[in-house]
Amino acid sequence: MNDRFLRACRGEPTDVTPVWFMRQAGRYQPEYRRLRARYRLLELARDPALCAEVTCGAVESLGVDAAILFSDIMVPLEPMGVAFDIREGTGPVVSAPIRRAADVERLRPLEPERHLRFVGEAIHRCRERLAVPLIGFAGGPFTLASYLVEGGPSRDYAATKRWMWTDPEGFQLLLERLSEAVAAFLAYQIREGAAAVQIFDSWVGALAPEDYAERVLPHLRRLVQAVRPLGAPIIYFGVGTATLLPWIRTLGVDVIGLDWRIPLGTARAQLGDQQAVQGNLDPAAVLAPWPVVAAKADAILAANGGRPGHIFNLGHGVLPETDPAILRRLVDWVHARPVGEGGRGAHG
């Protein structure tokens, strides 16, 4: 078993920097597009054999150090009573948005061992086939709430924020219910064999730091406290979170995901070396000519300066227009760099 990724999660030294990519299974792959021509995304996620094929196929063609279970952050919401569709080019669209406490009261508690057995089964199948650790995941409570309240993707999260400020109790109840479901779901994935879990709080960067700290962080704290005892490393990731890092640091997760808008050295200087970092190449940078990609990867490795606890990744998911061969070359490039190449203490 290649344990580079797990060692880096725990801040232990590794031979080379571990690397994987968010959305490493997806439309940029011809084999994924072929499967998607026959099955809907949720059909792939709900069929353990197909899910394992998509999850493991990506690992094998890229040579990455970790697998991420193929699914979607919306999957656990369906058994809670939320009807939605995932539309190509748009994302999740919820049929009846949730905007009042009464809507929250109608949500059913999630029982993963009853409702999401297909996830456990897919985890077992992946584990049989994989030589790298499998990452389980769930959406962060605010990010899930944003889809439920807006009814789909949003630019400004106006309905979500309006509710958060005008009916704080109702909105807090929604975050509470979602956090409980997410905690149960992550714990279930760990029990079934996920070696680490990532909380995708993709859209929290839309919040002012004070609102994040007052209205979202307490739920995340309880979530992390509930999952911690299971012993699997926890990764917390959001987009545009540079100004939230002082708060995220206090969550006590093992790994903090960084997008590309903050230099890794700057984040490291703020976070200290107690927690590992993951990232942070601009997902669009892999569309550039190879020398540009290689230079940007080297700059990130140099910014980390050889400190243990760095997992190389993109700052967000792989874009559909990405050339799979460039990603593969990037993995090999990172693996060919001895840790510490950039020189210790190079902040930048």
Ligand code: CP3
């Ligand atoms: O390889 C992996 O990373 C695992 C698979 C994965 C998917 N969704 C599959 C998927 C993961 C980890 C997710 C999480 C997810 N889903 C997030 C958090 C991560 C992030 O990107 O910030 C969010 C916000 C969603 C909601 C969602 N689902 C969006 C915004 C989209 C994109 C819509 C589009 O067409 O561009 C989806 C659809 C989706 N989920 C795809 C994939 C591979 C797109 C391809 C398809 O429709 O087959």
